[in-house]
Amino acid sequence: MKINICGINIPAYKNVVFSIIKIFGIGIKTSIKICKKLNIQNKKLIKLNDLEKKNLIDNIRTIIIENDLKILIKENLKRILNLNNFKSFRHKNKLPCRGQRTKTNAKTRKKMNHENI
Numbered sequence: 001m002k003i004n005i006c007g008i009n010i011p012a013y014k015n016v017v018f019s020i021i022k023i024f025g026i027g028i029k030t031s032i033k034i035c036k037k038l039n040i041q042n043k044k045l046i047k048l049n050d051l052e053k054k055n056l057i058d059n060i061r062t063i064i065i066e067n068d069l070k071i072l073i074k075e076n077l078k079r080i081l082n083l084n085n086f087k088s089f090r091h092k093n094k095l096p097c098r099g100q101r102t103k104t105n106a107k108t109r110k111k112m113n114h115e116n117i
Contacts, residue, residue, distance in 0.1 A: 003045055005053075006060055012046040016056070019045045025065035034059050 002009040010019045017031050026034075035041045038055050040048060048056065064072060081088045090097035096109050 001046070005057055006065065008066065010045060013044055016040050016043055016045050016048065020056075020060065023060065023065050025063060025069040026060070030063065 001012045003012045004010070005020070006023065008023050010022050012019070017028075017035050020026055020031050020034070021028060032041075034056070038052065038059065040052055040056070043052075077091070081091055087097045094110060094112065095102060096106050100106060102110075
């Protein structure tokens with residue numbers, strides 16, 4: 001059984017901490033922080049009452065998640081590409097841009113299917 005929270009289907013019989021990780025943009029640390037704030041760490045999602053569910057949804061809505069986060073990531077990458085510096089050059093040529101060696105490694109980065117930005 002799944003419960004729909006913020007337009008995302010989340011497993012209902014899992015612990016709340018591990019079930020809200022399924023949302024893109026919420027990792028384990030953010031999930032633990034939200035659950036500690038609401039004091040619902042050791043509960044299953046299906047066992048939450050209406051007030052706890054409402055508070056959980058309100059806290060999740062304050063975070064940038066799903067499509068908004070994906071759009072933000074793409075905009076940041078476009079901004080980097082327009083700077084015309086070393087990092088943007090490496091991105092444009094589909095090479096690693098954080099100092100990794102390319103003589104023997106970086107084969108996966110070179111042959112990855114990149115989106116046209």
